[in-house]
Amino acid sequence: MAQTGGAEKSGSRASMREETERAILDAAEVVFAEKGFGGATMQAIADSCGLPKANLHYYFASKEKLYRRVVERIFTIWLEAADSFETEGSPDVALRSYIARKMQLSREHRYGSKVWANEVMHGAPIIQDYLETNLRSWTETRVTVIRRWIDEGRVRPIDPRWLLYMIWATTQHYADFAHQIETLNHGPLDDAQWAGATETVCDIILRGIGIDSDPPA
Amino acid sequence: MAQTGGAEKSGSRASMREETERAILDAAEVVFAEKGFGGATMQAIADSCGLPKANLHYYFASKEKLYRRVVERIFTIWLEAADSFETEGSPDVALRSYIARKMQLSREHRYGSKVWANEVMHGAPIIQDYLETNLRSWTETRVTVIRRWIDEGRVRPIDPRWLLYMIWATTQHYADFAHQIETLNHGPLDDAQWAGATETVCDIILRGIGIDSDPPA
DNA sequence: CGGCACCTTGACTGGTTGGTCAGGTCTGCT
DNA sequence: AGCAGACCTGACCAACCAGTCAAGGTGCCG
Structure with missing residues (x-):
């Protein structure tokens, strides 16, 4: 054959x-x-x-080259998702769409998220340059935007980095620790649970940084 | 010799x-x-x-037995820290002390946290029973407590599980993704940064779930 | 049809790893 | 001192793994 x-x-x-x-x-x-x-x-x-x-x-050619390609592919997806963090619109919209997108990625690309987590946990031997260039510049851009929101009084004064880390951590947790979550849940999360988790994560974070969403409260 | x-x-x-x-x-x-x-x-x-x-x-006797002992030791530390989530006091105090303790653990036991994360990410082949017994019962206890707080109107109505996951994710992120954080930070976090991160995490979460800390605002 | 570039694969190899073991060393007890 | 049992370790081995290779297959072009 x-x-x-x-x-x-x-x-x-x-x-x-x-x-x-x-x-x-x-x-x-x-x-x-x-x-x-x-x-x-x-x-x-x-x-x-x-x-x-x-x-x-x-x-x-080699196991390492294959691994590198896997990681690069994941990073590409990650970068595309990062664009849903609009720097133009309101903090409410920008953060909500970013968080929702990251939650969606955690659901649809569980294994990719895990590979990324593994790589970073082991000291990023392969993708250190990605961290120092792409990730750093992306982060600095968003930090600047969040600082502007703070200056404009639209967001409570906090260090933007701790906010970003919280968003990354929380959303990726649903992929990286899926096994633990599913054990506690007696099975995979269903559509409603994913929606509920996404909604709750958005709400806690937005309220937490002083944004009153749903203006007509 | x-x-x-x-x-x-x-x-x-x-x-x-x-x-x-x-x-x-x-x-x-x-x-x-x-x-x-x-x-x-x-x-x-x-x-x-x-x-x-x-x-x-x-x-x-074997690599696997050694690994198991490492994981068991980590789980013990994790359980001790879990006690700082008081079920008696106010949500403000209970959550603040729990979050602060977990942040401290992330700083002092980075490697332990990483081993735990690895184990769970790989499907918890060694410690599945811990998840199903100890972790599950601990979680159910806290979920009940948080539900009571909600019923008493002291916490906004949210699914307690999403809150717990957010706390775990955010605090452990500072250990598991320390390399990424340190790359973006151009070096390890100093005492002030750890204190600031802890404070910010506490504030965002407590506000996020509707607790107005520092009563005299 | 003939030739060429690309693809497929079973069998092999050099190096590494978890684990073993026989023989040696030290400590505490009588 | 003498002995027993715990402790230490260099040398070794069977298993496994990434990577190689040569022989053969397939489609496509002239």
Whole structure:
């Protein structure tokens, strides 16, 4: 047999390659998330996407290069979500949409979030440069915006960094600690619970920094 | 040479044993936190506490048994801290002392927190029973207390679970994501920053759930 | 059809790791 | 002193893992 590629039809050679790479990346994301970089094996990833191990090495030269690609892909998604933190609108809208988006990401990209958390916890050996460039500049922009809101009296005077950390921590917790949450919940959160959690997180944080949402109270 | 045991004086045989075990556990906690279970090697732990690898196996039969002991020790500390969530006093005092204690733990037991996070992220293969017994009963107790506060009108109506998760997430973030925070901060947080972060976290959460602290506003 | 570039894979290898063990050392007791 | 049991450790081993390779397959172009 050949062109194992899965259950794919025949696309162009390039698109076939993309599909295979994506399948490997998807499998690798789950395995790296569940086992960590050191605990993950190329064999486990190969089994997970139904390819022989040697085939993985054809597409990705080494385990580390594969891992790097997984992390880079996650960071891209993270950056896109970061755009939902509008710097133009009102704090109410900006923060609510940002928090809601991050909660959604935690639900839809649990494994990606875990890989990111693992990477940072282990000292970010692979993505230190991302932290120092992209993440730092993004953060500084938002800190400036929040400071302006504070100066305008729209937000209580707080250090914006502690607020951002709280948002990151709380939203990502629903992905990274999903197992703990599901244990306490006797099963996965349902739609209503996700909506409730998102709403509660928004409310506590907005009230906490002195924003009275729902103007007509 | 013998009785390498470090720079210890000669204590009783039993206390010597305890000291050695503690030294191994301390080293193991750091290595497991930084490398994960799969990425950690017995050799690295041995080097870290200046003992030959074979000696580790004299005190701990296997890598997994050593890891289990590390996690159990962390859970004990976690449980002690949980007691600072008083179920008798006012919500203001109970939550403030609990949050402050958890922030302090994040600062003083960064590696323990990371090991715990790793364990939960990987599906809690070792400590699932702890989650289902100790953590669940602790949580249910506090949920009941918070519900009572809500019924008494002392706290805004919210699902207590989302509040607890927010507290856990935010406080533990300062340990688990310390590397990211320190990168953005251009260095470790100093005493004033830790105090400020703790204060801000307390304020946002208490205000967020409708508690007006500092009664005389 | 012939040739070429790309893809697939079973079998192999060099290096690492968890764990073992035999033999040595030290301590406390009689 | 002499002995027993706890403690220490260098050397070793079987298992495993990332990465290699050569042989073979497949589609596409002229």
